[in-house]
Amino acid sequence: MTSSTPSWGRRRFVQGLALGGAALGLGLSPRQLLARQGQTGAAELNGTDFRLTLDSAPVNLTGRRRPATLVNGSLPAPTLRWREGDTVTLTVTNRLPETSSIHWHGLLLPFQMDGVPGLSFDGIAPGETFTYRFPVKQNGTYWYHSHSGFQEQSGLYGAIVIDPAEPEPHPVDRDYVMVLSDWSDESPDHIYATLKKLSHYYNFNERTVFDTLRDFREKGVAQTLKDRRMWNTMRMSQSDLADVTGYTYTYLLNGHAPNGNWTGLFQPGERVRLRFINASAMTFFDIRIPGLDMTVVAMDGQPVKPVRFHECRLGVAETLDVIVTPEKKQAFTVFAQSIDRSGFARGTLTPDPALRAEVPAMDKPPLLGHTEMGMGAMAGMDHGDMNHRDMNHDDMNHGSMSHDTMGHDDMDHGTSHGAAHDPVPLATVAGNPDLAPRHSATEHLDSEYGPGVDMRAPAPAAMLDDPGIGLRERDWKVLTYADLETAGGAPDSPHPDREIVLHLTGNMDRYMWSFNGIKFADAVPLQLHHGERVRITLVNDTMMTHPIHLHGLWSDLELGEGRLLRKHTLTVKPGEKLSYLVRADALGRWAYHCHLLYHMQAGMFREVRVVEAAAPDHGDPHHGHQHGGHHS
Amino acid sequence: MNTKALTPALAVAGLALWSGAHGMAMQEPAFSRVIIDELEARDADEGTLAVWEASAWYGGDIDKLYLSTEGERLMDQGGHTESFETRLAWSHAFAPFWDWQLGARRDWQPDDPNRDWASVGVQGIAPYRFETDVNLFIGEEGLTQLRLETEYELLFTQKLILVPTLEMNLAGKADDALNTGAGLMDLEAGLRLRYEIRREFAPYIGVNWERRFGDTASRTRDAGGEVEETTLVAGVRIWF
Numbered sequence: 001m002t003s004s005t006p007s008w009g010r011r012r013f014v015q016g017l018a019l020g021g022a023a024l025g026l027g028l029s030p031r032q033l034l035a036r037q038g039q040t041g042a043a044e045l046n047g048t049d050f051r052l053t054l055d056s057a058p059v060n061l062t063g064r065r066r067p068a069t070l071v072n073g074s075l076p077a078p079t080l081r082w083r084e085g086d087t088v089t090l091t092v093t094n095r096l097p098e099t100s101s102i103h104w105h106g107l108l109l110p111f112q113m114d115g116v117p118g119l120s121f122d123g124i125a126p127g128e129t130f131t132y133r134f135p136v137k138q139n140g141t142y143w144y145h146s147h148s149g150f151q152e153q154s155g156l157y158g159a160i161v162i163d164p165a166e167p168e169p170h171p172v173d174r175d176y177v178m179v180l181s182d183w184s185d186e187s188p189d190h191i192y193a194t195l196k197k198l199s200h201y202y203n204f205n206e207r208t209v210f211d212t213l214r215d216f217r218e219k220g221v222a223q224t225l226k227d228r229r230m231w232n233t234m235r236m237s238q239s240d241l242a243d244v245t246g247y248t249y250t251y252l253l254n255g256h257a258p259n260g261n262w263t264g265l266f267q268p269g270e271r272v273r274l275r276f277i278n279a280s281a282m283t284f285f286d287i288r289i290p291g292l293d294m295t296v297v298a299m300d301g302q303p304v305k306p307v308r309f310h311e312c313r314l315g316v317a318e319t320l321d322v323i324v325t326p327e328k329k330q331a332f333t334v335f336a337q338s339i340d341r342s343g344f345a346r347g348t349l350t351p352d353p354a355l356r357a358e359v360p361a362m363d364k365p366p367l368l369g370h371t372e373m374g375m376g377a378m379a380g381m382d383h384g385d386m387n388h389r390d391m392n393h394d395d396m397n398h399g400s401m402s403h404d405t406m407g408h409d410d411m412d413h414g415t416s417h418g419a420a421h422d423p424v425p426l427a428t429v430a431g432n433p434d435l436a437p438r439h440s441a442t443e444h445l446d447s448e449y450g451p452g453v454d455m456r457a458p459a460p461a462a463m464l465d466d467p468g469i470g471l472r473e474r475d476w477k478v479l480t481y482a483d484l485e486t487a488g489g490a491p492d493s494p495h496p497d498r499e500i501v502l503h504l505t506g507n508m509d510r511y512m513w514s515f516n517g518i519k520f521a522d523a524v525p526l527q528l529h530h531g532e533r534v535r536i537t538l539v540n541d542t543m544m545t546h547p548i549h550l551h552g553l554w555s556d557l558e559l560g561e562g563r564l565l566r567k568h569t570l571t572v573k574p575g576e577k578l579s580y581l582v583r584a585d586a587l588g589r590w591a592y593h594c595h596l597l598y599h600m601q602a603g604m605f606r607e608v609r610v611v612e613a614a615a616p617d618h619g620d621p622h623h624g625h626q627h628g629g630h631h632s
Numbered sequence: 633m634n635t636k637a638l639t640p641a642l643a644v645a646g647l648a649l650w651s652g653a654h655g656m657a658m659q660e661p662a663f664s665r666v667i668i669d670e671l672e673a674r675d676a677d678e679g680t681l682a683v684w685e686a687s688a689w690y691g692g693d694i695d696k697l698y699l700s701t702e703g704e705r706l707m708d709q710g711g712h713t714e715s716f717e718t719r720l721a722w723s724h725a726f727a728p729f730w731d732w733q734l735g736a737r738r739d740w741q742p743d744d745p746n747r748d749w750a751s752v753g754v755q756g757i758a759p760y761r762f763e764t765d766v767n768l769f770i771g772e773e774g775l776t777q778l779r780l781e782t783e784y785e786l787l788f789t790q791k792l793i794l795v796p797t798l799e800m801n802l803a804g805k806a807d808d809a810l811n812t813g814a815g816l817m818d819l820e821a822g823l824r825l826r827y828e829i830r831r832e833f834a835p836y837i838g839v840n841w842e843r844r845f846g847d848t849a850s851r852t853r854d855a856g857g858e859v860e861e862t863t864l865v866a867g868v869r870i871w872f
Contacts, residue, residue: 193663196663197665198665198871201831206790208787208788209786209787209788232759232761233760234759235757235759235760235761451693451694451726451730454729507728509729510728
């Protein structure tokens with residue numbers, strides 16, 4: 001029934017037990033098991049007071065019992081259903097043998113409640129209880145996860161659904177949380193150590209002698225050697241799409257392995273809301289439901305102007321709310337394949353539990369190209385998907401375009417060269433190497449020239465309307481950021497006061513990851529002044545896609561012409577340059593990092609401090625903002 | 633000269649490792665890897681040879697303690713170790729694909745005097761992904777050696793991998809005690825086909841060719857030895 005698996009003899013990813021989520025709770029009481037046989041594989045908890053217990057227990061997702069990190073004995077953790085305007089109290093007890101924490105991803109709250117050990121608080125020591133309490137100032141789909149060690153990889157994640165105070169603008173008949181994640185029977189520490197030893201360990205899609213011979217036949221020897229030359233001299237792998245793959249991962253939907261087939265019911269004609277949450281540690285998912293159009297109504301919890309589409313790449317930590325209206329009495333497969341096509345998560349929407357739909361084959365894994373090398377978007381692409389793009393590459397090759405070079409061409413496409421708008425001074429701060437003087441956003445700082453950085457994009461480009469590698473040749477609609485806009489118009493001013501530029505950097509071979517070539521341990525906090533509006537421009541100098549998450553403050557992606565997309569996590573493609581605006585309206589110490597778990601651990605992380613404008617240098621963010629958190 | 637050559641190198645390596653470890657806060661834990669690149673039997677004229685080549689490292693992203701060893705032992709006629717050397721070095725990343733290595737090497741010679749060397753080298757990945765080691769050894773009594781090693785991985789499938797290797801040794805002057813001459817001493821080329829049952833465990837078969845050159849070859853001939861030998865090999869590559 002499940003087709004797929006390309007022909008080259010790599011190991012098939014483990015599709016797991018047919019029992020799926022129900023088989024998890026070995027060692028749990030029947031009551032706990034029963035509690036988890038709800039719609040999501042995790043219980044839904046309602047109200048304003050919650051007791052969450054963090055513990056370790058074995059789960060069996062692949063046929064082997066392996067230790068997992070669980071909340072109230074469940075994987076995913078229970079879905080928390082809140083109401084906008086309430087104040088919630090979450091009493092979290094840590095029964096793990098190590099320090100733990102819960103971060104409420106995408107929530108606006110006092111920084112002491114944000115759950116990042118070392119920044120918000122000390123973490124929750126083994127045996128201790130920490131009480132989180134904060135007012136819920138927003139609505140939509142969010143999630144929560146551990147911010148300690150690799151606990152997030154081993155199961156400590158769950159959904160948050162906040163019902164709006166006002167009537168829901170998109171009423172539906174059914175509402176499902178769709179938590180996507182990646183599970184490994186290996187311990188996360190072992191995965192990380194393995195990446196440090198042999199970074200391509202999990203990539204079983206390297207090019208072979210036979211690929212070369214085929215290219216010789218099809219393209220000629222000279223052209224093949226020419227094509228390969230750059231990759232060879234740069235010592236880069238063209239198939240390096242994911243650091244950790246289906247070789248070790250089993251991809252889960254609501255805690256169910258593909259064979260577990262999570263199933264959601266509907267009646268034909270009903271409007272069904274699917275709240276996709278990418279809660280994985282390392283995996284980008286390409287989501288589609290063959291036979292059904294999806295209409296996006298919110299991203300990262302924030303309402304967007306509805307757009308109809310067929311497929312979407314969801315970055316780690318992003319959320320996407322869609323509405324589907326299946327008219328026929330038939331089953332549909334929810335199919336989410338990993339970006340490197342090494343595996344997939346899968347579930348079924350059906351009017352009848354006995355029905356199921358065909359599971360599509362995975363695509364052939366794509367190869368990185370010149371675009372991913374940062375040689376200008378679509379430069380050198382020979383795939384014929386440029387027919388609708390007639391951007392001026394010359395313009396795109398210069399990071400700091402003026403208004404004048406932004407021709408009407410670009411505006412006709414409704415594309416997104418937002419960074420070019422409203423030029424403001426680049427922030428420079430003496431003593432902070434991230435904010436050393438730059439002539440332009442695309443200029444590489446001296447700190448990018450060292451052992452920790454294996455490449456620098458020569459011509460990073462605006463790529464908001466690029467669906468990304470592997471999705472450019474679809475003959476159906478693939479959702480991109482350029483299609484989206486926050487509903488109700490720009491949520492805040494489109495005019496920043498100054499601009500902070502950060503380059504995403506790394507060395508795949510050494511498995512080092514950083515901003516501007518500087519890892520967290522060697523970095524200085526980025527200081528924002530309370531109330532200021534700052535533009536952050538990210539330039540991706542790596543071959544990998546990075547989901548960048550700023551805690552506590554909204555990231556308003558600049559779409560061009562003053563249009564904004566309000567988000568908490570932004571996916572930055574290889575070779576891409578994008579900008580977003582941040583209102584520094586919450587004092588305190590906030591985490592800012594790549595949400596690929598092992599990249600964060602390796603140092604692609606910063607502290608952002610929002611300080612009183614009067615004390616720009618050593619403002620103490622601790623004073624006077626204690627909001628109810630206490631150890632007990 | 634023996635200790636004189638070694639002491640400064642070891643002192644520098646030790647100091648660097650200490651300061652490196654000292655600087656490693658919680659943010660950068662140390663990792664380690666042991667790679668037994670070659671552990672094989674060779675079908676040589678004189679009998680079956682057991683040959684090993686292994687290395688290990690411990691440390692962070694930039695600074696590592698590096699240990700390598702290689703040697704040959706004749707398994708027939710009661711067993712006899714023909715060569716055995718170890719090198720300990722401080723390895724420091726200085727460029728995206730390159731580490732320099734500063735350390736010391738000792739050659740244990742069962743029949744001849746042992747040799748100690750200070751070593752200065754560069755290890756890394758050259759363009760086209762040639763894994764490359766270059767080491768300059770400075771020994772006693774003005775002895776010097778230069779060693780160049782490179783290998784390449786040619787994938788037939790994701791698990792069946794052909795590895796050509798090349799090693800070249802040059803000497804600054806003759807070493808009468810070991811009966812080697814100045815200039816190019818020897819070349820060694822190998823071709824090993826391994827199958828990675830797991831990434832960490834791969835049996836292989838192959839062929840190894842060695843030849844001595846110049847004055848070293850003449851001295852070998854004069855002593856009644858062979859200057860060229862081609863052997864079939866079978867072994868296993870293991871890392872963890």
